Amino acid sequence: MRDALVQALDGPGALFMYAIAAVMALGLAVVIERVWLLWFRWRFDVERVVTGIKAGSAEQAAQDARQSPVAGLIRAGMETSTSEAAWDAMGAEAALVESAVRQRIGYLAMVGNVATMLGLLGTVYGLILAFSGLGDASSIERNARLSEGIATAMATTAWGLLVGIPALAAHTVVEGKANRVLAIYQSIASHIASGAHR
Numbered sequence: 001m002r003d004a005l006v007q008a009l010d011g012p013g014a015l016f017m018y019a020i021a022a023v024m025a026l027g028l029a030v031v032i033e034r035v036w037l038l039w040f041r042w043r044f045d046v047e048r049v050v051t052g053i054k055a056g057s058a059e060q061a062a063q064d065a066r067q068s069p070v071a072g073l074i075r076a077g078m079e080t081s082t083s084e085a086a087w088d089a090m091g092a093e094a095a096l097v098e099s100a101v102r103q104r105i106g107y108l109a110m111v112g113n114v115a116t117m118l119g120l121l122g123t124v125y126g127l128i129l130a131f132s133g134l135g136d137a138s139s140i141e142r143n144a145r146l147s148e149g150i151a152t153a154m155a156t157t158a159w160g161l162l163v164g165i166p167a168l169a170a171h172t173v174v175e176g177k178a179n180r181v182l183a184i185y186q187s188i189a190s191h192i193a194s195g196a197h198r
Contacts, residue, residue, distance in 0.1 A: 016122030027111035042068035108171035119160015126153025
């Protein structure tokens with residue numbers, strides 16, 4: 001199968017193959033960036049942050065949250081004097097936090113769908129190529145055109161699915177991680193607003 005895909009990069013369906021490869025590059029870039037941020041760079045000790053909140057140390061809690069978006073949420077909530085004011089301040093900051101956590105995750109679903117659709121478009125093109133050669137050509141030429149068209153159709157379909165399926169799986173995994181991160185952030189916000197730091 002690998003050889004067929006490599007050969008298809010020089011065949012009539014090359015445009016579709018390279019378009020799918022470009023979409024795959026976008027998906028890989030998004031996966032690498034989101035995994036780096038959500039799994040590594042924004043990771044922090046939640047218990048330590050909560051302890052800082054309970055001790056009333058906004059700056060210590062924000063520092064313990066390291067470079068994650070929740071640091072701004074902590075500062076916004078702990079610089080207020082009442083629980084209601086804390087919720088209001090954190091509500092304004094929460095939209096920015098959620099936007100930072102979910103940024104570009106939707107591109108993975110788009111990559112999965114576009115790669116699959118480009119593969120199907122390549123399939124249609126390959127079948128058109130195959131059947132257009134059945135007219136006035138000799139039997140040898142007809143067989144060559146038919147096999148070339150069907151090979152193009154199958155290679156673009158396979159390449160589209162090989163890119164699309166992992167992209168959709170990655171979307172599910174990264175989206176699940178983003179939801180867990182936001183749930184932790186919401187729990188921290190509840191600790192702040194509960195008045196434990198007053």
